[in-house]
Amino acid sequence: MVLEFREAGIYCPAADAYIDPWRPVARALITHGHSDHARAGHGSYLATRAAAPVMRHRLGDIRLATLPYGEVLRIGDARVSFHPAGHVPGSAQIRIEVAGEVWVVSGDYKTVADGLSEAFEPVACHAFISECTFGLPIYDWPSEAVLAQQINGWWAETRARGQTAVLGVYALGKAQRVLRLLDPGIGPILTHGAIEATNAVLRGQGIALPDTVAVAPGLDLAACRGAMVLAPPSALGSAWMRRFGPVSTGIASGWMQLRGVRRRRGADRGFVMSDHADWAGLNAAIAATGAERVFVTHGYTAPFARWLGEQGYEAGIVATEFGGEALDLPEVEPDPDRDTRNDTDPPLAARQSAP
Amino acid sequence: MKEFAALYTALDQTTRTSAKTAALAAYFASAPEADRLWTVALLSGRRPRRSITTSRLRLWAAERAGIPTWLFETCYPVVGDLSETIALILPPPQTRIEASLSDWIADLRALDGADDAKRRDFVLRAWDGLDPTQRFIFNKLITGGWRMGVSQKLMTRALAQATGIDEAELTHRLMGDWSPDTTTWQGLIAAPDPQAALSRPYPFALAHQLDLAPDALGPVTDWLAEDKWDGIRGQLIRRGGSHHLWSRGEELMTDRFPELATLAQALPDGTVIDGEVLAWDHRAAHPLAFARLQPRIARKSVPARLLAEAPVIMMAYDLLEWEGRDLRAQPFAQRRAGLAQLLGGLADGVALRLSPALGAPDWAGLATLRAQARARGAEGLMLKRLDAPYRMGRHRGDMWKWKLDPLTIDAVMIYAQAGSGRRATLYTDFTFAVRDGAGFVPFAKAYSGLSDAEFRAITAWVRQHTTDRFGPVRAVRPELVFEIAFEGIQASPRHKSGVALRFPRMARWRRDKPVAEVASLDDLKAMLAQYG
Ligand SMILES: [Zn+2]
Ligand SMILES: [Zn+2]
Numbered sequence A: 001m002v003l004e005f006r007e008a009g010i011y012c013p014a015a016d017a018y019i020d021p022w023r024p025v026a027r028a029l030i031t032h033g034h035s036d037h038a039r040a041g042h043g044s045y046l047a048t049r050a051a052a053p054v055m056r057h058r059l060g061d062i063r064l065a066t067l068p069y070g071e072v073l074r075i076g077d078a079r080v081s082f083h084p085a086g087h088v089p090g091s092a093q094i095r096i097e098v099a100g101e102v103w104v105v106s107g108d109y110k111t112v113a114d115g116l117s118e119a120f121e122p123v124a125c126h127a128f129i130s131e132c133t134f135g136l137p138i139y140d141w142p143s144e145a146v147l148a149q150q151i152n153g154w155w156a157e158t159r160a161r162g163q164t165a166v167l168g169v170y171a172l173g174k175a176q177r178v179l180r181l182l183d184p185g186i187g188p189i190l191t192h193g194a195i196e197a198t199n200a201v202l203r204g205q206g207i208a209l210p211d212t213v214a215v216a217p218g219l220d221l222a223a224c225r226g227a228m229v230l231a232p233p234s235a236l237g238s239a240w241m242r243r244f245g246p247v248s249t250g251i252a253s254g255w256m257q258l259r260g261v262r263r264r265r266g267a268d269r270g271f272v273m274s275d276h277a278d279w280a281g282l283n284a285a286i287a288a289t290g291a292e293r294v295f296v297t298h299g300y301t302a303p304f305a306r307w308l309g310e311q312g313y314e315a316g317i318v319a320t321e322f323g324g325e326a327l328d329l330p331e332v333e334p335d336p337d338r339d340t341r342n343d344t345d346p347p348l349a350a351r352q353s354a355p
Numbered sequence B: 001m002k003e004f005a006a007l008y009t010a011l012d013q014t015t016r017t018s019a020k021t022a023a024l025a026a027y028f029a030s031a032p033e034a035d036r037l038w039t040v041a042l043l044s045g046r047r048p049r050r051s052i053t054t055s056r057l058r059l060w061a062a063e064r065a066g067i068p069t070w071l072f073e074t075c076y077p078v079v080g081d082l083s084e085t086i087a088l089i090l091p092p093p094q095t096r097i098e099a100s101l102s103d104w105i106a107d108l109r110a111l112d113g114a115d116d117a118k119r120r121d122f123v124l125r126a127w128d129g130l131d132p133t134q135r136f137i138f139n140k141l142i143t144g145g146w147r148m149g150v151s152q153k154l155m156t157r158a159l160a161q162a163t164g165i166d167e168a169e170l171t172h173r174l175m176g177d178w179s180p181d182t183t184t185w186q187g188l189i190a191a192p193d194p195q196a197a198l199s200r201p202y203p204f205a206l207a208h209q210l211d212l213a214p215d216a217l218g219p220v221t222d223w224l225a226e227d228k229w230d231g232i233r234g235q236l237i238r239r240g241g242s243h244h245l246w247s248r249g250e251e252l253m254t255d256r257f258p259e260l261a262t263l264a265q266a267l268p269d270g271t272v273i274d275g276e277v278l279a280w281d282h283r284a285a286h287p288l289a290f291a292r293l294q295p296r297i298a299r300k301s302v303p304a305r306l307l308a309e310a311p312v313i314m315m316a317y318d319l320l321e322w323e324g325r326d327l328r329a330q331p332f333a334q335r336r337a338g339l340a341q342l343l344g345g346l347a348d349g350v351a352l353r354l355s356p357a358l359g360a361p362d363w364a365g366l367a368t369l370r371a372q373a374r375a376r377g378a379e380g381l382m383l384k385r386l387d388a389p390y391r392m393g394r395h396r397g398d399m400w401k402w403k404l405d406p407l408t409i410d411a412v413m414i415y416a417q418a419g420s421g422r423r424a425t426l427y428t429d430f431t432f433a434v435r436d437g438a439g440f441v442p443f444a445k446a447y448s449g450l451s452d453a454e455f456r457a458i459t460a461w462v463r464q465h466t467t468d469r470f471g472p473v474r475a476v477r478p479e480l481v482f483e484i485a486f487e488g489i490q491a492s493p494r495h496k497s498g499v500a501l502r503f504p505r506m507a508r509w510r511r512d513k514p515v516a517e518v519a520s521l522d523d524l525k526a527m528l529a530q531y532g
Helices: A052-059 A144-160 A174-181 A193-204 A239-244 A259-265 A279-289 A301-310 A338-343 A346-353 B002-012 B017-030 B033-043 B054-065 B069-079 B082-089 B101-109 B116-128 B132-143 B152-163 B167-173 B185-190 B194-199 B259-266 B290-298 B304-309 B332-344 B363-371 B452-464 B521-531
Strands: A004-006 A009-012 A017-019 A027-029 A044-048 A064-067 A073-075 A078-084 A092-098 A101-105 A127-132 A164-168 A189-191 A228-231 A247-252 A269-271 A293-299 A314-317 B223-229 B232-239 B242-247 B271-281 B312-322 B352-354 B378-385 B399-403 B407-418 B427-436 B439-446 B466-470 B473-476 B481-486 B488-491 B499-502 B505-509
Touching: A044 A052, A044 A078, A052 A064, A052 A193, A064 A078, A127 A279, A144 A164, A144 A174, A144 A247, A144 A269, A164 A239, A174 A193, A174 A228, A189 A193, A228 A239, A239 A247, A259 A269, A293 A301, A301 A314, A301 B069, B002 B017, B002 B033, B002 B132, B017 B033, B017 B152, B033 B101, B033 B152, B033 B185, B054 B069, B054 B082, B054 B116, B054 B132, B069 B082, B082 B132, B101 B132, B116 B132, B152 B167, B152 B185, B167 B185, B194 B232, B223 B332, B223 B399, B232 B259, B232 B312, B242 B259, B259 B312, B271 B290, B290 B304, B290 B499, B312 B332, B332 B352, B363 B378, B407 B439, B407 B521, B427 B452, B427 B481, B427 B521, B439 B481, B439 B499, B439 B521, B452 B466, B452 B473, B481 B499, B488 B521, B499 B521
Parallel strands: A017 A027, A027 A044, A044 A064, A101 A127, A127 A293, A164 A228, A164 A247, A189 A228, A247 A269, A293 A314, B312 B352
Antiparallel strands: A004 A009, A009 A017, A073 A078, A078 A092, A092 A101, B223 B378, B232 B242, B232 B271, B271 B312, B378 B399, B407 B427, B407 B473, B407 B481, B427 B439, B466 B473, B481 B505, B488 B499
């Protein structure tokens, strides 16, 4: 086996390295900077060059080596390379070749270009380990153009009513993607501290983002009535929100596809926007690898594996700890709240949301 | 269906009542009359008869989406709504069918009697010509179960805004058994036909739960106290030579209670009485347990055996119409005096009794009478202000329920099941047990009384502590303790525990209590002996 599934994570014996391990290990290959994939406490880290600044920002002083997309590094008997996953800036699928056999670990991925993340590239392989967060046919994402129209339309209406729009988005990836969709002609764009910190890191590595104003003490909020505020989903409905006066709240997440979840979250509007592939995206990505064996993780694994089996793949389930959720989903959908943990930066968020 | 879909989207995208009312009012002012009428019908719970079974819909939707039926059935509980599941899994539409809401409904009803192939063909064509929101609505027209976040009250307010007709008057016009087949927008709302009004009930006056000390209500002499009877609230109408019995849910119950027919014949035309239908023990002059009434609610026609086992009477509360005159503006004292006079003139043995007034010189005296209510077969007292008019809905200060405190018992959860609708993604339906020797015996099911946050926490716990599965039901480790509140307890040989509870619900999640402290079957039996 090129890869094995161990207690600490997905392990490559030939390289003596783990991919996105969830227990401390000596050598970790990291697909991207979200906190359920890039955890603290490993001896050394290897990631893409574009993922490095966010990882340093979140994990502090770590031993981190980087590799440009597509470049092959020999580790032990394995040939390791990173390929764009389209999930967030710097995110990668990890390709590992040992004695001519190729396995690819998808990490989190999205097949549709968002104008921000490096566009997803299918990688031919014998075995593919795919996430399936949204691995049911009820998930079908609208285009970026439709999302831009919906979000800007909501913002303009909210502003016309004299209210402020507050949109819940994750700090890394989703926030910047929304920023690029927003029409700055409508009004000022404000950001929660957790999001502004990530913006600063990404701007620092040359990613162009529109102007934003961090919400900080001393900011003249009366002058910002009618603004768009981007905040982590956990800030919605918190004491932090009170400063804005009358607001309309929105959440941008793939879970918003479902009316029941939209209503349960209690936001005024839900926008169906995800950093993960939808049903069609997952199926297309898997087909494009040409793999015969597919292991699924992260989401609706049992039905998705069964579906792949019926499509002629040799399909299995990898029990992982990504997202910190039990793989027990057939009747009850995963709690959308859990993604908050993946993507907000805990120390910063805590500091910024203190009154 | 474009206008209706836009209305649906507008309602779905806001939680503000004012925005919902405005969206509805705009729709009622502009949509075609036939569509408006159907919208009023749908939002007041009148749906077209189901012409296609849901099992067929599921099958065809899976086929059209190119997925196996097991995968469809996996998606359904995740979404929690069949119409929405179908709308989500279907491929994008290939054509665009422009037809109004009422056209779609007419087409659906034309399928009555059509063969399966024809129905399938119609449904697949519709799915292929509608966008996802319109598909969802189309599916809802077939499956029913509208929940657009709009109460009938809100709908009526919007209708009042759009038409300029008084809200109370509109509420009255919308009561009764009309359907878009039997009436028109003009006939129902704009210029109602007086003949159609003959069977129409008045909107019910409802009571608030008393949430303050009764002496805050002022002098006890301003009030009339009665027992709070536990039956089916109803309105008995005698007009134009026939009679009608309506439930509070605006269901016509006339045929279910033939005993009331002779009574109605004894009443003069132009009489409307508000009261409670009770199963009655004529010898003891005492109500039978509500459970005895239940089989009579369940069936539309009544076998003689049931008539003998659970005869009903109407316990009269109020006189709303007399000699064809609407008395609702009169003070309650005057209406009640009229009612007493009317009943006094009836022959003995008719199935109508005046709900007795309970007199006491002060509130403390009434409190004593309330404490004895269970012995009279009642759930507590009703307090009615003597000078109040009969106003529709809950009007604070006119009428109060002063219920007995519920009975409670601590029990352990042993089974959990996901809820439905908004709570389809949470475990909310639980079965509770009491101790029986070394084991547990189930005795009640409950699904309400906790907050969403508590249900979320319990859902996470259930996932981690499942010991067995039976279809959608999970057996869990008997560890979580709840205080179960209920209104009454009766012997029931059908239940393993030997008892049946009335209105069980979760009063509290007792995180502080270990399972060793839950009640035993003997405790339950002692309650049965005392209150059953
Ligand atoms: Zn991620
Ligand atoms: Zn992840």
